[in-house]
Amino acid sequence: MVNLCDLKQEPIINYPTFWDYKVIFDVGIKAGESFEEILGQREFKYKHSNSSTSGKYQSYLLSVYVDSKKDRLEIFEKLKAKAKFVL
Template sequence: MACILGAEKPKINYPLFWEYKIILDASTQKREQIDEILKGENYKIDFSRFSNGGKYMSFNVSVFVKDDLHRNEIFERLKAHFKYVL
């Protein structure tokens, strides 16, 4: 089955844990910054890996979100502090 961009929006059954990948600059940013941004949320953080040169490190972050608005709000909060949020 082919994916057609601009077609029907995927159905997401909320509430659920949504996965984000956050990439930090290893020399200036710390994992604790994620904790501070997500204070009050139900979340889990797992270290993923360092980049080949060790300049970046990544984390998998799973956040319990209630709806589309909440999911996007979490993304925007993270994006405001970190260069790469997927």
């Protein structure tokens, strides 16, 4: 049985590590250029993962080397400012 108190605890993440983000852009946005602009010289890799059935969106799996929780969340916020959705 799962203890509900365990679900409320933040997971333990050992930094530095690669962190994966699912990033969804409108079609026509150049993902690679956007990632380079946001991440600069930081180590990362990405690949196209899906297209919406309507053809309006493209999703990508982005893996970025992060140093800390603060670093991970700052990248998330920068991605959110450029992308349609970030997971």
